[in-house]
Amino acid sequence: MALDALPSGTTYYWHVRAATGETTGSFSLPFAFVIPAGLLPPVPIQPAEDSVQSPRPALLVTNVPQPVSVTSVMYHFEFASDSTFGTVLQRIDKNRSPVSPTRADVTSDLPNEPIF
Secondary structure, three states: OOOOOOOOOOOEEEEOOOOOOOOOOOOOOOEEEOOOOOOOOOOEEEEEOOOOOOOOOOEEEOEEEEOOOOOEEEEEEEOOOOOOOEEEEEEEEEEOOOOEEEEOOOOOOOOOOOOO
């Protein structure tokens, strides 16, 4: 059975069973999945958390799935000296790469003191 794109923000359930020409087995226990509303957050790959980097690190993120109805996805990278991003030091806007991962390069030196 083919389905059109499922609406987001909904939990769906599925199960499966095996069959031969003569016998049909029982269905598996049900499994659930959610298609979240909106975009999923990208997953940072590089640099590793708490790693020591050059003042201009290269950033890699795993691409989020691109919704069928959307022609492009833009990532907004931010650097700050604290985890609440109270003071943003630099922003980079980067179009989603057609193949994962997407890379963003820091364009000017970051301060030496904070850990990013």
